[in-house]
Amino acid sequence: MIRSYIKIAWRNLQKRKVFSFINILGLALGFGCSILIFLYANYHLQFDNFHHNKNRIHRVVTEEHQDEIEYESSVPPGFAEVFKSDFNYAEKVANIFIRQDWQVDGTENNSNNRLLEDVVFAEPDFFQILNFPVIKSLGNRDFTEPNVAYVTKGFAKKMFGDHPGLGQTFVLENKETIQVIGLLKDIPTNSTVQGDIFVSYESLKNYSSFAYSKTWGGITSSLQCYALLRPNQDITHIEKTLIPLVSKYRPESKNVHRYKLQKISDVHFDHRYGGVNANLLWIFSLIGMFLIIIACINFINISTAQAFSRSKEIGVRKVLGVSKNNLFWQFILETFLIGLFALLIGLTIAIIVLPKFNELFQLQLTIQSLLTFKVFSFATLLLVVVSFLAGSYPGILMARILPTLALKGKLTQNDTGGKLTRKVLVTTQFGISIMLIVATIVISKQINYAITSDLGFDKEAMVMLEIPEQIELIKLQGLKDRLNQIPGVSSTTACLSSPGAAYNDWGTSIRYHNRPQYEEFSISAKLADKDYLSTFNLKLIAGRNFFSSDSITEVVVNERFAEKLGLSSYEELIGKSLEANRGSIKATIVGVISNFHDQNFQNGIGPVFIAPEKSAYNELAVKMDGQDVNAQLQAIENRWKEVFPKFVYNYSFLDERVAAQYREEQRFLSMTKLFSGLAIFISCLGLYGLISFFLARKTREIGIRKILGGKVKDILAIVLQDFLKLILIAGAIASPIAWYFMNNWLKNYAYHTEISWWIFVVAISVLLIITILTISYQAIKAATANPIKSLKTE
Numbered sequence: 001m002i003r004s005y006i007k008i009a010w011r012n013l014q015k016r017k018v019f020s021f022i023n024i025l026g027l028a029l030g031f032g033c034s035i036l037i038f039l040y041a042n043y044h045l046q047f048d049n050f051h052h053n054k055n056r057i058h059r060v061v062t063e064e065h066q067d068e069i070e071y072e073s074s075v076p077p078g079f080a081e082v083f084k085s086d087f088n089y090a091e092k093v094a095n096i097f098i099r100q101d102w103q104v105d106g107t108e109n110n111s112n113n114r115l116l117e118d119v120v121f122a123e124p125d126f127f128q129i130l131n132f133p134v135i136k137s138l139g140n141r142d143f144t145e146p147n148v149a150y151v152t153k154g155f156a157k158k159m160f161g162d163h164p165g166l167g168q169t170f171v172l173e174n175k176e177t178i179q180v181i182g183l184l185k186d187i188p189t190n191s192t193v194q195g196d197i198f199v200s201y202e203s204l205k206n207y208s209s210f211a212y213s214k215t216w217g218g219i220t221s222s223l224q225c226y227a228l229l230r231p232n233q234d235i236t237h238i239e240k241t242l243i244p245l246v247s248k249y250r251p252e253s254k255n256v257h258r259y260k261l262q263k264i265s266d267v268h269f270d271h272r273y274g275g276v277n278a279n280l281l282w283i284f285s286l287i288g289m290f291l292i293i294i295a296c297i298n299f300i301n302i303s304t305a306q307a308f309s310r311s312k313e314i315g316v317r318k319v320l321g322v323s324k325n326n327l328f329w330q331f332i333l334e335t336f337l338i339g340l341f342a343l344l345i346g347l348t349i350a351i352i353v354l355p356k357f358n359e360l361f362q363l364q365l366t367i368q369s370l371l372t373f374k375v376f377s378f379a380t381l382l383l384v385v386v387s388f389l390a391g392s393y394p395g396i397l398m399a400r401i402l403p404t405l406a407l408k409g410k411l412t413q414n415d416t417g418g419k420l421t422r423k424v425l426v427t428t429q430f431g432i433s434i435m436l437i438v439a440t441i442v443i444s445k446q447i448n449y450a451i452t453s454d455l456g457f458d459k460e461a462m463v464m465l466e467i468p469e470q471i472e473l474i475k476l477q478g479l480k481d482r483l484n485q486i487p488g489v490s491s492t493t494a495c496l497s498s499p500g501a502a503y504n505d506w507g508t509s510i511r512y513h514n515r516p517q518y519e520e521f522s523i524s525a526k527l528a529d530k531d532y533l534s535t536f537n538l539k540l541i542a543g544r545n546f547f548s549s550d551s552i553t554e555v556v557v558n559e560r561f562a563e564k565l566g567l568s569s570y571e572e573l574i575g576k577s578l579e580a581n582r583g584s585i586k587a588t589i590v591g592v593i594s595n596f597h598d599q600n601f602q603n604g605i606g607p608v609f610i611a612p613e614k615s616a617y618n619e620l621a622v623k624m625d626g627q628d629v630n631a632q633l634q635a636i637e638n639r640w641k642e643v644f645p646k647f648v649y650n651y652s653f654l655d656e657r658v659a660a661q662y663r664e665e666q667r668f669l670s671m672t673k674l675f676s677g678l679a680i681f682i683s684c685l686g687l688y689g690l691i692s693f694f695l696a697r698k699t700r701e702i703g704i705r706k707i708l709g710g711k712v713k714d715i716l717a718i719v720l721q722d723f724l725k726l727i728l729i730a731g732a733i734a735s736p737i738a739w740y741f742m743n744n745w746l747k748n749y750a751y752h753t754e755i756s757w758w759i760f761v762v763a764i765s766v767l768l769i770i771t772i773l774t775i776s777y778q779a780i781k782a783a784t785a786n787p788i789k790s791l792k793t794e
Contacts, residue, residue: 023338024342026295026682026685026686027295028345029295029346029682030294030295030682031346031347033291034291035375036350036357039370040284041285043369044268054264055263057226057228057263058261059227060225060262062075063258065256066520066522068521072273074220074224077213077215079259082249083225087238088230092227092228094124094129094227095126095211096123096193097120098119099120102117103115103647105170106160113159116650117155119195119199120197121200121203122198124201127198128228130193134184135182135183135184137166143182146202147178147202148178149181149197150181152183152185156183175206175207176203184198193224217582239259239260252518252582277664280664287675290679293428294429298429298685301422301426304421332388335386351367354366427726429686430683430767431737433676433680433683434731435738435741437676437762437763438763440669441763442759443745444669446752447662450662456539456594457499457500457536462655464498464657465619465620466619467618468647479643482642483620483622488626488627489624489632491531491623492531492622494614495617495620496525496527498536498619498657500598500600507523508585509580512565512577514577528617529612530548532610538593546610552585553587555611556590556609556611557573557578557609559594560608564607573592604751621654680766723771724768730767731760731764
């Protein structure tokens with residue numbers, strides 16, 4: 001029986017090659033996108049699967065309660081020791097300190113190797129909490145010793161070649177010689193903690209005295225604390241018992257900490273602490289579902305429209321005794337065969353575009369990722385669901401056709417699904433396409449607004465050089481002098497970070513002038529030399545710039561600082577004292593600058609002070625005229641190598657760095673553009689099929705109209721008017737829905753563009769034009785055909 005069904009289904013597919021192709025291609029695109037989205041979601045959902053006791057592993061994070069709540073994925077350096085010694089909630093507690101792109105130089109046989117790698121300083125218990133698999137280790141060395149490290153197999157291959165790596169040494173940041181005492185398996189890219197080199201925590205004192213200390217004065221995002229809790233712990237109770245630590249160790253700070261335990265399974269998707277935005281998974285899944293729905297609507301519309309051409313076949317089969325049930329399952333089987341072909345093509349499409357997909361989302365998926373049981377199960381389930389979703393309704397309609405009407409050719413629209421049903425389905429297609437087009441325009445508009453708006457500082461033709469930590473100040477000044485001599489270089493400044501790079505600032509509580517207590521808000525410190533204001537073109541609106549100094553004695557603040565203090569005049573600030581960093585900084589305010597965006601547009605402008613602190617400089621900003629960039633970059637590199645021959649020359653453009661702050665939005669935009677295009681394309685495939693049937697049934701009418709003097713444009717208008725009405729109806733329904741969702745999305749930004757009326761007009765117009773182009777070719781062809789042949793058709 002099944003074999004005969006398959007033969008009949010296959011024969012029917014061969015008879016209707018064009019329409020079978022349209023259905024297969026539409027479903028294939030939907031399947032291919034859905035599989036890629038499934039891989040993306042599974043990649044993020046399966047992070048840290050190699051860790052045991054995942055339900056007991058927690059990261060300790062901090063809520064900073066001031067005038068606003070801020071979220072930090074870190075704790076003070078002294079927290080871990082207190083949590084371990086004063087409480088009995090955890091079996092293991094460990095700090096790690098993460099540094100990105102640190103210089104690693106080879107020694108002896110591999111002395112020519114010089115790499116930039118991510119380095120993690122880790123306490124010994126860290127490897128008992130997150131069990132990074134150790135391949136082999138030196139039995140006579142211990143991770144509690146200074147200047148020893150575990151490295152991944154991939155790093156060992158890069159640095160030491162074919163040598164095993166154990167016992168080999170390398171130099172870290174041109175300071176300490178580190179010996180490899182253990183090899184780790186390569187860490188998956190979706191692991192919570194990333195790094196190729198894990199150095200013993202005892203080594204950290206030579207690189208960061210603050211992180212190595214047991215202080216409670218502040219926190220740095222580079223330091224994180226992990227704990228393996230004992231079984232059956234009450235997280236809420238633990239967090240309550242941690243509250244008194246604030247008054248005990250931070251009694252004078254207005255920056256009130258609340259220490260929270262974050263399950264490792266939540267780390268990856270908690271956007272507040274720098275995790276992946278889980279909403280993207282839901283949005284991409286929803287869009288993937290939209291594509292499948294559009295493809296299914298195509299299938300239903302074309303299949304029900306085919307009922308007229310298949311009516312005699314169905315009538316004959318019913319007369320011969322075939323039951324409604326058999327006809328229904330035959331149609332489901334036809335749908336399944338089409339879906340199976342589409343699935344194979346969709347899988348091929350996914351394989352072809354996988355490299356680009358990896359590049360867009362910075363993934364490391366392989367073809368093997370597609371050939372897994374999970375993907376097979378998902379694809380099978382999707383095929384079954386689509387077969388019933390797309391095939392059930394046409395199958396029911398076909399099965400209930402009366403054989404007498406079918407054989408006499410007297411079927412009506414209601415017998416094949418009805419005009420209303422088909423119009424509702426087509427309108428749904430158009431509505432989804434309009435919403436995706438609107439989303440594409442709004443996201444693009446917001447990104448363009450963020451990148452091109454006046455940020456309050458100069459970012460064009462600005463090169464940022466990473467400078468070695470704790471270098472000799474005389475060498476730094478020597479490099480500045482040499483760079484300023486290059487033709488086209490107008491200014492240079494050494495700083496902790498550029499104006500818009502809040503990720504590399506440090507926040508601190510402050511006490512203003514004679515006020516008895518610290519303020520409720522914290523201030524962001526931009527540590528830099530006196531050339532900072534002129535290099536970045538920060539506008540001084542009151543007072544003067546600070547003078548060069550070996551310590552912080554003078555500071556410049558921004559307008560927002562005055563607003564936070566409730567002052568009516570910026571002049572009131574000049575000459576007033578400012579105390580920061582728990583009294584270690586005592587300075588005089590000498591100037592006020594205009595506000596600038598010290599963070600991305602998702603956050604508001606905060607209070608800032610700028611002051612010289614030579615030991616904190618991480619970067620050197622070089623302002624060029626942009627006339628001959630390549631020559632100027634080469635000259636900058638040459639000067640760098642003259643002063644710092646042992647350090648890697650690494651630079652970036654500030655405008656590209658600002659744009660990179662919106663990398664997530666850029667990916668979202670790229671995916672939305674792709675899906676919008678696919679949605680429109682799949683819809684057009686369906687329209688092409690529908691209009692073919694529509695014109696086939698209107699052939700005689702078109703011939704009569706031509707004989708009676710009807711013009712091509714009049715006949716074209718008859719064909720187009722129904723579809724154009726449906727687009728306008730879809731626009732009226734989809735526009736408020738799209739506005740609602742995109743307006744909520746824009747609320748994530750403190751500074752955002754507006755959703756203008758013209759966006760909806762453009763979206764509807766784009767769909768109108770594409771629809772007209774899709775339909776016009778066939779309509780004009782039918783309208784210009786010989787009317788005599790048209791009259792003979794029926």
